[in-house]
Amino acid sequence: MDAAIEIDDISKSYAHPVLRGVDLTHEAGVLALLGANGAGKTTLVSILTTLVRPDGGRARIGGVDVLRDPAGARRLFAVTGQETTLDELLTGRENLVMIGRLLGLGRDAGRRADALLEQMDLASAGRRRVATYSGGMRRRLDLAASLLSRPAVLFLDEPTTGLDPVSRRRVWDDVRALAAAGTTVLLTTQTLDEAEALADRIAILRDGRIVADGTAAELTAAVGGQRLVLQDATGAEVRSADTDGTAASLTRALAQLGPADQDLTVALRSPTLDDAFLALAHGTPEVAA
């Protein structure tokens, strides 16, 4: 079977190069594309969802080339972007029924719309115009619009940015349920906890390339190295030095930490996923090399 998502040397420049040859293949499950603001996540998702043409490279969804056969690819994926795509003048239900009919669901459109409104906790708001919806409700309706058919691949571009914590949890639950039901998901996020909470696999986009790719544990290991940390009474880090844990290296690190006040203590720390994220996505110089 074809991989759900195949990205081959995709590049795109606006005023500056945004994507400089992105390669990524994803078979199934939830993939989190993690990157700082402006890293190019939305650009990549837009290319994969036929909204933007890349300058170079190829991409396939379920084996269908998004550049050669965009219409074919559109039958296989659904996307919920950062900004909602709803018709403000229509009610929530009318939006879903219309999109359902455009997908060719025919008579099923209404039944499916009602089921999704129920699932997204929008049943009572379904007959109100979208113009009256809150941000969280719009996001949920937009997600519902992407679930009308059974997309082989679902793209979610920063699905929880700007949501309150309760709405955020709901979206997380929805993504987990979808993944459990076998939908392949590519979601983008700026936050590590979201990637860690939802994804089987995390790819980090930085400087226009995928700089790291793997499970949370693999990414943590990839950053490697332990650090000798000088910390105060509260455990807060004052200074640190890299070490590989050997006696010689520890001595060197201790010397690097230099003279310390009375109340400071020394601890040996293993990298956390947070460290990996900071190093890989934001490029803390000493570890990003």
Place this chain on the structure above:
Amino acid sequence: MTALDAPRVRGTGPLRSGTVLIGRSLRHSLRDGEGLVMAVALPVMMLLLFTYVFGGAILDDGYIDFVVPGVILTCAGFGASSVAVAVNRDLHLGAMRRFRTLPIRSWTVLVGHVAASVLRNLLATAIVIAVALALGFRPTAGPGRWALVVILVALWILAITALFAGIGMIAGSPEAASGYGFVLLFLPYLSSAFVPTETMPSWLRPVAEHQPMGPLVDALRALLIGGADVQLLPPILWSLGITAAAGVLVTQVLRRSQDR
């Protein structure tokens, strides 16, 4: 989990998706109560104003017969300009992003807006004609000539609607898009719609007689109340020409925005 019993995407042809999208745009029209009232109230008020206030000063009697074609066209143009706002709203408020990821042709979204606008404006035009008849408008046209009137008016509405769909695609915001509609409120005054062109200064007359609404007003007047040869070709060519030019503009802009 509901994802499992979800139906598969079957996709739709342009005919079916066009029907769905025309339904959407008509629903917009019905929702926009104020817009609908304006589309009918404005020409009716114009009719009253021209018949009772200016009428006596411009032509002694029968002015209503003279002025109805101009009012019809003003009404049609004004109503059609709202399509610019609808198209612009789709582009700038996100709906177009969704449509472009669905297995439909994105131009069918525009077809939906244009078709709904033509239907809406034909309805408004019918109401205006009914009011004119009640006020004493006495056309001499038989059924055949009325049919030609309907065709000429429909083609003009189509042309203006297509043009404003294009304006909606290039305007920076829905507010800006709606602003352009006012041009169409003034175009009729620069034609024989409300005053005979013989009363205009000689440098203005060629403009008034050859801008697209000039030949159209003349043809409608000749069809409705007679008195002159009916020249059908110029207004038809104008309408089709404007529609074609607008169609090219719309497809170009659509393609370019997709190729970003």
